[in-house]
Amino acid sequence: DQQVKQNSPSLSVQEGRISILNCDYTNSMFDYFLWYKKYPAEGPTFLISISSIKDKNEDGRFTVFLNKSAKHLSLHIVPSQPGDSAVYFCAAKVSAGNMLTFGGGTRLMVKP
Amino acid sequence: DTAVSQTPKYLVTQMGNDKSIKCEQNLGHDTMYWYKQDSKKFLKIMFSYNNKELIINETVPNRFSPKSPDKAHLNLHINSLELGDSAVYFCASSKGAAGNTIYFGEGSWLTVV
Numbered sequence: 001d002q003q004v005k006q007n008s009p010s011l012s013v014q015e016g017r018i019s020i021l022n023c024d025y026t027n028s029m030f031d032y033f034l035w036y037k038k039y040p041a042e043g044p045t046f047l048i049s050i051s052s053i054k055d056k057n058e059d060g061r062f063t064v065f066l067n068k069s070a071k072h073l074s075l076h077i078v079p080s081q082p083g084d085s086a087v088y089f090c091a092a093k094v095s096a097g098n099m100l101t102f103g104g105g106t107r108l109m110v111k112p
Numbered sequence: 113d114t115a116v117s118q119t120p121k122y123l124v125t126q127m128g129n130d131k132s133i134k135c136e137q138n139l140g141h142d143t144m145y146w147y148k149q150d151s152k153k154f155l156k157i158m159f160s161y162n163n164k165e166l167i168i169n170e171t172v173p174n175r176f177s178p179k180s181p182d183k184a185h186l187n188l189h190i191n192s193l194e195l196g197d198s199a200v201y202f203c204a205s206s207k208g209a210a211g212n213t214i215y216f217g218e219g220s221w222l223t224v225v
Contacts, residue, residue: 032212043116043202043216044155089155098143098206099168100214102155 003027004092006103013110019077021106023090026071030092034100035064035075038087047088048075051095080110115139116217118203124223125193133188133220135203143167144186145204145214146178155202161186162208193224 005024013019021035031052036044050057050064050073057064063076077084090103118135125131137144145168146158160168164180175191190197203217 034213036216041218043204043218046213046215049213087153091155093212095212098145098160098162098208098214099157100155104152104154 002104003030004090004101004103006088006090006106008106009104010107010109013080013108015082015110015112016079019075019080019084019108019110021075021077021088021090021108023073023075023103024071025073025092027092027101028071029094030101032093032095033064033066033073034091034093035062036089036091036102037084038089038105044089077108080108082110082112084108085110116203116205116215118201118217118220120220121218122221122223124225127193127195127224129193130189130191131193131222132190133201133203133222135186135188135217137184137203137205137215137217139205139207139215141205141207141215142183143206143208144180144183145206146186146188147202147204147216149200149202149219151199158201159186159188190222195224198222198224 034049035047037047038044066073087105089105091100116137143162145160159178161180177189180186200219204214206214
């Protein structure tokens, strides 16, 4: 039973355009959400997070939006760069706990 | 400086063998984890230790035994390796038992033949 889902296994975007990666969750107890970026042969690297008390968090080119009623979050990358090409994992947790539940990942390819 | 380091990075071994993967973090965190990324690329937690004490133990065969000699180390021992154990194992750490940001090591690629 996947509690965190990333329905798009891959996404291709032109350099300079916006990349939008989506994530859905089913567990209403989740109240903290994270995005991780993973290059081949490396471990996941923390990118950005958002608490359920917010609906938006921005860090440079990266913005995460949270829609609690829809149990949906998205990561926007603007402008996209070739170096952003990686697998992006959405993760969720109950903030009082320490167990992250991951989505299956979305492979982003940014074309020059 | 590598914050979370794990060794070996690649390991090929035969079925039935016993192997260990070591993990160390220099972030001063008190909680450490082992995650497994299976063939379908899903990352799933296996164990979590806080201050050397086990706090999460997901449904993992008892052939897998984590050992935490101190807060900075969490090693994973696997006995009687099976083909299905082939996966990438990631060590991770966070500050506090409910640390919201978890930092991962580079992964250990285990192949059982």
